[in-house]
Amino acid sequence: MRTESEQTIYLKDYAPTPYRIVSVELDFKILEESTRVRAQLTIEPREDTAPGTPLVLDGDELKLNSIALDGAPLVLSAYASDANSLTLVEPPHKRFVLETEVTLKPEANTKLMGLYRSSGTWCTQCEPEGFRRITYYLDRPDVLAPFKVRMSAPKSLAPVLLANGNLVDQGELGDGMHFAVWEDPFLKPAYLFALVAGDLGSIKDSFTTMSGRKVELGIYSTHGKEAECAYAMDSLIRSMAWDERRFGREYDLDVFNIVAVSDFNFGAMENKGLNIFNDRLVFAKPETATDANYHGIERVIAHEYFHNWTGNRITCRDWFQLCLKEGLTVFRDQEFTSDERSRPVQRIHDVQNLRTSQFPEDGGPLAHPPRPDSYREINNFYTTTVYEKGAEIVRMLATILGEDGFRKAMDLYFERHDGDATTIEAFIKVFEDASGRDLSQFATWYLQAGTPKVSVTDSYDAASQTYTLTLSQTIDPTPGEPTKKPLLIPLRFGLIGPNGSPMGWTGVSGAAVEGDLILLDGDSVTLTFEGVANKPIPSLFRGFSAPVKVNTNLSQDDLLFLARHDSDPFNRWDALQTVSTALIANAAEGKAWSENDVEALRAALIDTLDNAELDDAFKAQALDIPAETVVGRHIGRDVNPDAVAAARKSLLTALVSPVAAKLAGAYGALASSDVYSPDAAQAGRRSLRNGLLALLTAGSERGASLAAEQFEAATNMTDRYAAMAISVRNWTSEASALLGEFRTRFAGDPLVFDKWLTASAQAPDDEVIERMRATLTAPDFPKTNPNRLRSLLGSFVMANPVQFTRTDGAGFRFITEAVVEIDKVNPQVASRILTGFRVLPTLEAPRREAGMAALQALKDQHSLSRNVGEILDRIIA
Ligand code: PHE
Ligand code: ZN
Numbered sequence: 006m007r008t009e010s011e012q013t014i015y016l017k018d019y020a021p022t023p024y025r026i027v028s029v030e031l032d033f034k035i036l037e038e039s040t041r042v043r044a045q046l047t048i049e050p051r052e053d054t055a056p057g058t059p060l061v062l063d064g065d066e067l068k069l070n071s072i073a074l075d076g077a078p079l080v081l082s083a084y085a086s087d088a089n090s091l092t093l094v095e096p097p098h099k100r101f102v103l104e105t106e107v108t109l110k111p112e113a114n115t116k117l118m119g120l121y122r123s124s125g126t127w128c129t130q131c132e133p134e135g136f137r138r139i140t141y142y143l144d145r146p147d148v149l150a151p152f153k154v155r156m157s158a159p160k161s162l163a164p165v166l167l168a169n170g171n172l173v174d175q176g177e178l179g180d181g182m183h184f185a186v187w188e189d190p191f192l193k194p195a196y197l198f199a200l201v202a203g204d205l206g207s208i209k210d211s212f213t214t215m216s217g218r219k220v221e222l223g224i225y226s227t228h229g230k231e232a233e234c235a236y237a238m239d240s241l242i243r244s245m246a247w248d249e250r251r252f253g254r255e256y257d258l259d260v261f262n263i264v265a266v267s268d269f270n271f272g273a274m275e276n277k278g279l280n281i282f283n284d285r286l287v288f289a290k291p292e293t294a295t296d297a298n299y300h301g302i303e304r305v306i307a308h309e310y311f312h313n314w315t316g317n318r319i320t321c322r323d324w325f326q327l328c329l330k331e332g333l334t335v336f337r338d339q340e341f342t343s344d345e346r347s348r349p350v351q352r353i354h355d356v357q358n359l360r361t362s363q364f365p366e367d368g369g370p371l372a373h374p375p376r377p378d379s380y381r382e383i384n385n386f387y388t389t390t391v392y393e394k395g396a397e398i399v400r401m402l403a404t405i406l407g408e409d410g411f412r413k414a415m416d417l418y419f420e421r422h423d424g425d426a427t428t429i430e431a432f433i434k435v436f437e438d439a440s441g442r443d444l445s446q447f448a449t450w451y452l453q454a455g456t457p458k459v460s461v462t463d464s465y466d467a468a469s470q471t472y473t474l475t476l477s478q479t480i481d482p483t484p485g486e487p488t489k490k491p492l493l494i495p496l497r498f499g500l501i502g503p504n505g506s507p508m509g510w511t512g513v514s515g516a517a518v519e520g521d522l523i524l525l526d527g528d529s530v531t532l533t534f535e536g537v538a539n540k541p542i543p544s545l546f547r548g549f550s551a552p553v554k555v556n557t558n559l560s561q562d563d564l565l566f567l568a569r570h571d572s573d574p575f576n577r578w579d580a581l582q583t584v585s586t587a588l589i590a591n592a593a594e595g596k597a598w599s600e601n602d603v604e605a606l607r608a609a610l611i612d613t614l615d616n617a618e619l620d621d622a623f624k625a626q627a628l629d630i631p632a633e634t635v636v637g638r639h640i641g642r643d644v645n646p647d648a649v650a651a652a653r654k655s656l657l658t659a660l661v662s663p664v665a666a667k668l669a670g671a672y673g674a675l676a677s678s679d680v681y682s683p684d685a686a687q688a689g690r691r692s693l694r695n696g697l698l699a700l701l702t703a704g705s706e707r708g709a710s711l712a713a714e715q716f717e718a719a720t721n722m723t724d725r726y727a728a729m730a731i732s733v734r735n736w737t738s739e740a741s742a743l744l745g746e747f748r749t750r751f752a753g754d755p756l757v758f759d760k761w762l763t764a765s766a767q768a769p770d771d772e773v774i775e776r777m778r779a780t781l782t783a784p785d786f787p788k789t790n791p792n793r794l795r796s797l798l799g800s801f802v803m804a805n806p807v808q809f810t811r812t813d814g815a816g817f818r819f820i821t822e823a824v825v826e827i828d829k830v831n832p833q834v835a836s837r838i839l840t841g842f843r844v845l846p847t848l849e850a851p852r853r854e855a856g857m858a859a860l861q862a863l864k865d866q867h868s869l870s871r872n873v874g875e876i877l878d879r880i881i882a
Contacts, residue, residue, distance in 0.1 A: 332395015
């Protein structure tokens, strides 16, 4: 059953609009029960538009009250309107002004696209296609116009009136109404439009730009939360300074405002001069926010701010180019965090994220190129591939061009394209022109789906002192792409000698090698290094120089050697991950490890822990044993998550039990009585301590009670949440009590409730589904809030493989049943939760079949949104 259109949009059909919008004046009259929107659009035909060409404006759930052209009401035969469009049958062949009026019901807008209300505050979300839910418009990113917005509202309900740009007028209107007029001089597409009206508190600060202009900064939130916005403000100011330093980018308006709202579909939105944020990415205080929350706030505040140049000043021609702004801006926010905190730790963090979410997407039924060429529902393409793989592609460009070359190219990009709505092709061209390189093969990264697999073999000939390295790439087929082209893969590397020091060579042939960079461009290349004094161990893909999977012939001993001696911190970490992933995966498939293997791994982990030169955050990452989902992904097919969980648990026991006393000692020694600060050093110390707690709880008898004690004694949320989450994931005898206590202690704080939901959903015991069902159907559960829904259901599908993929299908059905209900309220949230089913092809047959049966029932028995319908069809296909 299907109700919404299944029409597919193709990149190849792109054509500019026949009409331009020259300027936009909007007038919002906001009242308690409804909002009236008047739009005055100054429109003109393009030079090459034939007279009589109809003008078709987009709409979505709109109803036209009135329409006038150049001041005169239009006769019925001159236009046609329905909920989804407004057509002027034969517009004037000259510049004209179109006036329309519609009435909106923001209160009833649960899709959270367009104008809606969140806890009483009126706010908007227009990317990608929300503006058409506000007024009839050419709602596409290549239509750029200056906007002037007048808004009026009852002062008691909405003393604060905000929109894009600069405030140019405000005043009282009588009847308790007041108004404000905002003008944005920068041309922008409608998706960057924003308006907020509400009873909000704020904190203010200012930033003086590099050319000496003073910018007023404001962060708005519900009253009482102002103090919790301080870290966001600090992050904003640091972001503004960093973009000047690192990219020479200065802010361009006199004001920059951020508003935190509690109902929001994504993380945050870069509306020009008025960013709107999911409140979970603004509010922070030590008692209720974790170090990870602080880290996330810093990152997303920076991300949205950086969009002012990469997204707003230079925007996308069409939504197929989404990666142009998102991949680039994620790269920029990753670089910001690397500069502000620890670069290696950030790199490991980002790669871990890529491997847990993007690799599974790229290797499953939802795989798509970073620049797709078709879609049914654009909201389904705000994916980890567009964002995170998109960032990796930009990072590879930076690696290939080098720091100076990359900066030069970015300068050219800003110079050449400021004010444009442009494309990936134009972006690549800039890099070609700035560097003089031919990047046509490189461009395939944007156009092709799938994670390349690079296989490595090597050999050493002592007599001739030559070392040979053979590298081959393959990419498995992905939906719609049966054959693949080889990619240009930048491989940063080094050779390490038997004593652990870097080794040199006198000559190399077989491929382009520039310093420590190999450019792999064919299916297979063989490099021959001359003058290599001893058999080296290769350290490949240093810093994870390309988003690929690597398969080497390195033994466990070689890998543990790298873990100790590699000068590249990323590869030290990665070597440990590779070893433990292989041990768990093999055991899950019935190939037991040897006592020696475990001993050697344990020794390497302990050496890392004891190494005085490494920082705590890095050690925490190094001691982290890969999650069940990561191991399942590594196995790739016929996965039995119960076997993976059991193997992981038994590896942890084997690793930890002989050294439990030592680990407990280290855990104790890391306790601190310092006043909480979210800084990297303190956060690193906490993460190492909590990492040790996780090891002790999973692998020894003493962890469970240590966790319970930590929960009680904690003076900040990082430690308290870690203690609870670790207890729940291991389902210790204390876990249930801790969940109960946590819930009571923080009753009434919705963002802490999210933490409770996230942890609850990860309990591996057989009753977890029944408990979640009870939570979800409780009368007071906020069924329309995306954060609550995602915390519970998103966390279950992504991080509880044992229960989600149960052979009896109970986990799958729990989700599909929830999806049916959520879809009626908010299709975007519903479809995102459903993407968890992409894991099906990797599972053993009974689970796969149970999952498919649940999906088939969903398809057969319900009428679904386009969002859910598209995801469902792609997974079932
Ligand atoms: N453009 C936003 C970002 O990544 C994401 C977003 C997309 C937010 C769609 C809301 C809706 O910064
Ligand atoms: Zn973004």
